[in-house]
Amino acid sequence: MAAAERHNASDAPVHHSLKYSLLGPSLTKAGQDSVDQSKVSEIIYNASKGSKFFNNEETRDKSLTDKISKILARKRQLERLDVSSDLRRADDYVAELELGRDLSQVIVHMDCDAFYAAVEELDRPELKDVPMAVGKGVLTTCNYHARKFGCRSGMAGFVAMKLCPQLICLPLNFEKYSAKAQEIRAILAEYDPRYESASVDEAYLNLTQYCEEHRLTPEEAVRQMRAEVHEKTKVTVSAGIAANAKLAKIASNQNKPNGQFRIASDRQTIMDFMKTLPCRKVNGIGRVFERELDAVGIKTCGDIYAHRAYLSQLFGQKAFQFLMQCYLGLGRTNIQPAEDYERKSVGTESTFREMSSPTELREKLRHIADELEGDLKRTGFKGRTLCIKIKLHTYEVYTRQMTPPFAIHLADDLYKYGLPMLEKLMKEIPSMKLRLMGLRVTHIVSLKKPEIDFFGRQRLASSNKLSTSSKLSSNDGWEVWPEAEFEEAARQERDEEMNELEKLSQEHEEQKDFTITERAPDEEPAPDQEPEKWPCPICTLPQPPDDKSFNSHIDFCLSRQTIKEAIKSTTPAPPLPTEKPQAATSSKPAPARRKRGRPKSGASTTDNGREKRRAFFTGGT
DNA sequence: GCCACCCGA
DNA sequence: GTTATCGGGTGGC
Incomplete structure (x- = not known):
């Protein structure tokens, strides 16, 4: 007993960062201000300790610690070097960003409060007064009663039960949630027909025009909109109002639940707001990046400025740009329907009881291939590249990809080209036990006839809004x-x-090893072809x-x-990612083992209620 | 330019 | 007993 306690006491400080990490990704979400985090952390830690999941988290935590010490070493090195050119570049960039600062738009981020839980409460009002969560296995969301116990979205169900034994967990019912979401969206459309849904329960709106036409202040307009949503759908929403999407998103978290907050659109107010804002509050800075930034001495967005000369070398160019925009409180102001964004991949994956038998694994692959065929059929895509993902029983993840000779979408083909990758992995990892398998196609090709523009994005059904709206980016x-x-x-x-x-497909069927025809410049054209x-x-x-x-x-x-x-x-400022042509060869040998990459990205939206995403690291101002 | 891996939502 | 889906960035080769 005493020994056990001593052991606990001795390894606790070592695991400080791990414990923090175990608190989960949604730490910054609302509703846990009054919660004793260290107590919650202890409970989570003890509930998890010894599990394979925990061991994997520990490994990750260690390698992040290693990575951070490398970052710090690099920083010390930079401090001895001449960084004046980096400093100048940073200052130039700040000046450039400052020139492009746009304070003219009224951007709103609106977020439903504990959405899934709120919808369930409508059907079963008695649940309003007790701790309740939605999602089995992992909580998708939970009501504010549950949050008082430290429960959060993304938390394992059994851990949540340890924190709150009386917690009621309901199964997910997506149809119900998307139906309710549609009701809400219908109202949003009255305020901004080009609103952008960021997920089922979140949306961005540009209320500049609405406020002008109705002679309302942004606060009044948003208050009215929230009241209307509440009245018609019985769901409460929170909202943030600011000059751009990034600030609006942060603001919407400020007065949750059922509240709103405005960051006034003048430069000084924004700078002051950012100065004390913890980095983690910014969309795109998660657990890992937060720790890395903290290590170099950046806790708030205001802290970023003092380190501007080092950021590019320490975290990369994109992260540097992103951070400088955080410091300045800049973000995108173009709000547009989610359908305007181009999908890049379609995939499916599933977790199952551990298995290692090759026969079973092949069956599993076949099943996933069937699933993916269904998804591809529904969404109307084929893929030029096929990716397989496996997760071992240890939670280690491996991915492999290959390029079939033609774009594929049928389960037979998905299986046929996926199997060799799986077999190869089985050879590389002797007696591997899996807990997850997934397939995904990328470099996708749309099979939908209608309305695809040059960039592969779907165009709007009614295009009149584009050309008639004078305010909306006439510069595009x-x-x-x-x-x-x-x-x-x-x-x-x-x-x-x-x-x-089609040609490529046919060609393949005829001749096995098809290669793109690259004719030598001096070669003669085929006889019966035109010049x-x-x-x-x-x-x-x-x-x-x-x-x-x-x-x-x-x-x-x-x-x-x-x-x-x-x-x-x-097209205005933001340097769009350069277009990438495609073509690839089959997979390569596996060096494997851990490495660490750089963070960056996020935001999700839906097309029919499903997921999609978008970048903010590349997002302009 | 591709691939594997990692991060974030 | 710790999800599913997607986009994006980085570094190695």
């Missing part, structure tokens, strides 16, 4: 090109891609799309180039 270049011409060009490009794909120089020097299409002549194809390509250039040159 859309208006430059007549609608009809645009549509036609988009249609052509679609058709060409389809043709190319041409395939592959196309502009779009690299290997051969004539359908019955198009080379010249007409070139015309099309050239016009498309100029359109793209026009759009690019009229």
Whole structure:
């Protein structure tokens, strides 16, 4: 007994960061201000101790500690070096950002309070007065009674039960939640028809126009909107009002639940607000990045400035830019429907009881392939690259990818190309026991005929809003090109891609090892073909799309180039990620074992109620 | 330019 | 007894 206690006492301080990490990713969420975190932490720690999950967390914690000591060593090194050029670059960047600061928009982030739990409470009002959570295994959310006990979203169910034995856990009912979400969205649309849903229960709105037209202050408009939502749907929402999305998001957490908060749109107010704001409050800074920043002496966004000369070298260019924008309180002001964002991948994965038998694992893969086929059918995509993911019983994760000779979407193909990767992993990791398997396709190709624009994004059903709204970014270049011409060009490009794909597929069926035809420049054109120089020097299409002549194809390509250039040159600041062409070979041998990458990214939205995401590290101001 | 891995929501 | 899905960044090669 005494020995055990002594042991506890001695290893507790060592595990300080681990305990903090075990508190979970949603530590900054509302409702736990009055909670004794150290007590909660002890309970979680003791409930988890010794489990495989815990051991994995411990490993991760150690390697993060190692990584941090490297960062610190690098920092000490930099402090002895001449960083004046980095300092100047940082100051130039600040000046540039400051020039682009836009305080003219009224951006609102609205967030439903404990949404899933709130919806369940509507059906069963008696649950309002007791601690209750939604989600089995892992809590998806919980009501404010439960939060008083330290329960939080993302927490393991059994841990939550340790914290609060009387906790009632309900199963998820997504249909119910999306139905309610639709009711709410209908109201949001009255305030901003181009509102952007960030997830089922969150949305961004630009109320600039609404406030002007109705002669309302932002506070009044938001109060009215929240009241209307509450009245019509019986759900309470919190909201943040500010000059940009990043600030609005932070503000919406300020007076939760059922409250609102405005950060006034003047520079000094914003700077003062950021000065004392803990970094972790910013969307995109999670547990890991928080620890890294803390280690170099950055706890609040205000602290960032003093370290500006080192950030790029310590955390990378993107993180540097992101952090400087945090310091200045800058964020994006363009709010747009989630459908305007381009999906990049479709995948599925599932956790199961540990298994190691090759036969069972193959069956599992087949099942996942079936699932993915269903998802691809529903969403209307094929994928050029197939990725497999496995999680061992130790929680170690491995991924492998390969590129089939043509874009795939059928379960048979998903399985056929996935299996070799799985088999190879089984060889590399003797007697491996798995707890999760997943498949995902990337470099996806849309099979949907309708409305795909040059960038692969879906266009709006009703495009009139775009051209008529004067306030809304007239600088994005859309208006430059007549609608009809645009549509036609988009249609052509679609058709060409389809043709190319079909060709590739057929080609494959005929000859096993297909390679992109790369003809030597001096080679003779095939006899009965028109004078041409395939592959196309502009779009690299290997051969004539359908019955198009080379010249007409070139015309099309050239016009498309100029359109793209026009759009690019009229598009404002943020350096968009460069377009990445695709093509790949099969998977490589596995060096394996842990490494650490850099953080960055986030935000999720839904198309039909499902997930999607977007970047803020790249997001402009 | 691809791949594997990691982070965050 | 610790999820599922997606986007993005980094570093190695």
